Amino acid sequence: xxxxxxxxxxxxxxxxxxxxxxxxxxxxxxxxxxxxxxxxxxxxxxxxxxxxxxxxxxxxxxxxxxxxxxxxxxxxxxxxxxxxxxxxxxxxxxxxxxxxxxxxxxxxxxxxxxxxxxxxxxxxxxxxxxxxxxxxxxxxxxxxxxxxxxxxxxxxxxxxxxxxxxxxxxxxxxxxxxxxxxxxxxxxxxxxxxxxxxxxxxxxxxxxxxxxxxxxxxxxxxxxxxxxxxxxxxxxxxxxxxxxxxxxxxxxxxxxxxxxxxxxxxxxxxxxxxxxxxxxxxxxxxxxxxxxxxxxxxxxxxxxxxxxxxxxxxxxxxxxxxxxxxxxxxxxxxxxxxxxxxxxxxxxxxxxxxxxxxxxxxxxxxxxxxxxxxxxxxxxxxxxxxxxxxxxxxxxxxxxxxxxxxxxxxxxxxxxxxxxxxxxxx
Amino acid sequence: xxxxxxxxxxxxxxxxxxxxxxxxxxxxxxxxxxxxxxxxxxxxxxxxxxxxxxxxxxxxxxxxxxxxxxxxxxxxxxxxxxxxxxxxxxxxxxxxxxxxxxxxxxxxxxxxxxxxxxxxxxxxxxxxxxxxxxxxxxxxxxxxxxxxxxxxxxxxxxxxxxxxxxxxxxxxxxxxxxxxxxxxxxxxxxxxxxxxxxxxxxxxxxxxxxxxxxxxxxxxxxxxxxxxxxxxxxxxxxxxxxxxxxxxxxxxxxxxxxxxxxxxxxxxxxxxxxxxxxxx
Numbered sequence: 001x002x003x004x005x006x007x008x009x010x011x012x013x014x015x016x017x018x019x020x021x022x023x024x025x026x027x028x029x030x031x032x033x034x035x036x037x038x039x040x041x042x043x044x045x046x047x048x049x050x051x052x053x054x055x056x057x058x059x060x061x062x063x064x065x066x067x068x069x070x071x072x073x074x075x076x077x078x079x080x081x082x083x084x085x086x087x088x089x090x091x092x093x094x095x096x097x098x099x100x101x102x103x104x105x106x107x108x109x110x111x112x113x114x115x116x117x118x119x120x121x122x123x124x125x126x127x128x129x130x131x132x133x134x135x136x137x138x139x140x141x142x143x144x145x146x147x148x149x150x151x152x153x154x155x156x157x158x159x160x161x162x163x164x165x166x167x168x169x170x171x172x173x174x175x176x177x178x179x180x181x182x183x184x185x186x187x188x189x190x191x192x193x194x195x196x197x198x199x200x201x202x203x204x205x206x207x208x209x210x211x212x213x214x215x216x217x218x219x220x221x222x223x224x225x226x227x228x229x230x231x232x233x234x235x236x237x238x239x240x241x242x243x244x245x246x247x248x249x250x251x252x253x254x255x256x257x258x259x260x261x262x263x264x265x266x267x268x269x270x271x272x273x274x275x276x277x278x279x280x281x282x283x284x285x286x287x288x289x290x291x292x293x294x295x296x297x298x299x300x301x302x303x304x305x306x307x308x309x310x311x312x313x314x315x316x317x318x319x320x321x322x323x324x325x326x327x328x329x330x331x332x333x334x335x336x337x338x339x340x341x342x343x344x345x346x347x348x349x350x351x352x353x354x355x356x357x358x359x360x361x362x363x364x365x366x367x368x369x370x371x372x373x374x375x376x377x378x379x380x381x382x383x384x385x386x387x388x389x390x391x392x393x394x395x396x397x398x399x400x401x402x403x404x405x406x407x408x409x410x411x412x413x414x415x416x417x418x419x420x421x422x423x424x425x426x
Numbered sequence: 427x428x429x430x431x432x433x434x435x436x437x438x439x440x441x442x443x444x445x446x447x448x449x450x451x452x453x454x455x456x457x458x459x460x461x462x463x464x465x466x467x468x469x470x471x472x473x474x475x476x477x478x479x480x481x482x483x484x485x486x487x488x489x490x491x492x493x494x495x496x497x498x499x500x501x502x503x504x505x506x507x508x509x510x511x512x513x514x515x516x517x518x519x520x521x522x523x524x525x526x527x528x529x530x531x532x533x534x535x536x537x538x539x540x541x542x543x544x545x546x547x548x549x550x551x552x553x554x555x556x557x558x559x560x561x562x563x564x565x566x567x568x569x570x571x572x573x574x575x576x577x578x579x580x581x582x583x584x585x586x587x588x589x590x591x592x593x594x595x596x597x598x599x600x601x602x603x604x605x606x607x608x609x610x611x612x613x614x615x616x617x618x619x620x621x622x623x624x625x626x627x628x629x630x631x632x633x634x635x636x637x638x639x640x641x642x643x644x645x646x647x648x649x650x651x652x653x654x655x656x657x658x659x660x661x662x663x664x665x666x667x668x669x670x671x672x673x674x675x676x677x678x679x680x681x682x683x684x685x686x687x688x689x690x691x692x693x694x695x696x697x698x699x700x701x702x703x704x705x706x
Contacts, residue, residue, distance in 0.1 A: 100539035102703040104434070110433075137459055141534065141540070
């Protein structure tokens with residue numbers, strides 16, 4: 001293990017034994033002793049009489065599932081590693097292994113330094129306890145000492161903006177307050193290595209910005225961060241390297257932009273896609289004019305195109321209409337639109353291009369959902385639905401003409417420049 | 427040089443006991459949480475901790491002392507009962523609380539790492555608070571009946587430790603079994619209720635025929651309870667048969683079983699601990 005390597009993962013594998021319902025056993029409910037007794041009694045009798053051997057043994061009721069098959073990678077000190085992949089690719093399992101919550105089946109992990117893992121915000125919060133009490137409890141659970149918590153207490157409370165409700169049981173908090181307090185504790189951890197699972201996808205947008213800024217500050221202090229995220233702009237802007245997991249193995253590793261490119265192209269080719277309808281298939285997606293140079297960042301002052309190509313098969317007289325929906329990072333829908341001049345669009349390959357005007361979207365990360373609907377005279381089918389088919393970040397131009405000396409956050413999903421008339425009276 | 431953690435299949439043992447020491451503050455916080463949460467949103471609040479031992483003592487005094495005419499060891503019957511209640515209540519509370527502890531804290535187990543042993547162990551905090559309250563009641567009752575303690579009272583901490591050890595073994599074992607077999611949810615309340623009558627809580631071991639006392643001592647709680655009685659009021663009645671109500675051999679048998687259960691509990695807990703997050 002090289003001296004600047006802080007995490008070393010070698011041939012890591014994790015197997016889960018899935019027990020089927022037929023045995024009356026489901027994960028999370030525990031087993032009743034009687035089932036075991038019955039099973040072993042039957043097994044015993046079966047063995048005794050020399051038949052029925054396989055009926056009640058493990059084979060018929062348990063199934064192996066390898067959540068991780070063979071994963072190896074290294075993380076160097078100060079790196080911010082993004083772990084991406086579709087649901088079920090093994091990301092969560094990997095984080096659980098790294099945070100020592102569960103044991104690997106095979107392989108080895110070596111970690112140098114103090115680790116804090118945030119697989120959930122507000123782990124261990126007790127609804128009956130007050131905000132103040134929960135800060136101490138949660139801090140201790142995340143590995144802070146009483147002294148550390150005490151010295152950061154005021155900062156945590158200020159960050160969460162809950163001064164007034166400090167002595168109210170958290171069960172009376174709004175969900176926003178709850179999340180803010182929980183994240184505030186987490187943001188004040190000072191580990192050498194921070195492991196984070198999608199916790200940024202919570203709270204309102206202003207608070208998310210604050211969390212992102214705090215994460216960025218963390219990484220600037222030379223801490224090592226492992227981040228699992230579905231949020232492509234976050235991975236692009238925060239991470240120095242990325243690992244793509246697919247089916248329990250590392251499918252790609254390297255610079256975030258190239259890993260995300262692999263992810264998206266594999267996605268389009270269908271190799272990572274799980275549920276593409278047979279009638280319509282997405283071929284490729286890009287932002288800007290040229291598919292070869294898809295942009296991930298667009299300036300506010302410029303109009304840009306969201307483009308995609310798809311193939312329609314088996315149209316059976318239906319008219320296929322493309323839709324796009326743009327959401328912010330915070331999950332707020334900005335618009336949901338469709339083309340209006342499509343008629344008689346049946347079998348074949350199609351390219352759709354939608355121009356987003358300049359000075360419309362506010363700054364920040366955005367996701368594009370692509371939908372193609374097949375209309376017949378009296379009904380319709382959603383033939384393609386790809387959430388987060390594309391992601392891009394809108395960047396504010398400096399200087400923005402509406403800013404003057406104000407540098408803070410501008411609220412709203414859109415930030416259009418509208419016609420104003422301001423005239424002096426008398 | 428920073429320490430390096432090695433996580434390897436079937437071998438994340440090293441440094442477990444050091445981790446327990448490192449997480450000692452969390453242990454305190456978990457115990458503290460259970461203690462505060464316990465009487466939140468109750469009208470009578472901590473008065474419950476006073477009422478329960480008092481009412482049980484009253485019932486047992488009437489049942490065994492007045493109606494059953496059991497021998498009273500030469501002390502007022504309520505003192506005998508409460509001296510037995512003190513460790514028994516601790517034992518039963520600790521075991522009942524630790525049974526559910528892992529399952530109730532499943533969100534912690536599936537999201538954060540720390541030595542899992544802290545979870546059942548921290549439930550002992552609540553039981554110790556109740557123990558302290560009962561101890562105060564006992565002191566009041568002894569003053570009322572004018573029963574003087576002797577130097578033997580100084581041994582109380584040792585017997586308290588014995589009571590903790592006696593509860594820890596089964597507590598760890600059952601809490602770990604509960605993760606996989608939820609049957610214990612039904613078994614434990616039954617065992618505790620059964621134990622209240624089988625163990626010498628409402629009566630003294632001197633009520634058990636002498637030839638059966640060694641066998642009786644195989645219930646580890648017998649040694650703990652008689653130990654408490656010995657150090658709380660035994661000295662006063664040295665001229666009677668009290669001190670020999672449980673012979674030394676009997677006490678050692680109880681201690682041996684306490685230690686055996688403790689080792690068994692620790693062994694089973696450590697062995698299954700790594701699978702808690704997958705099973706719970």
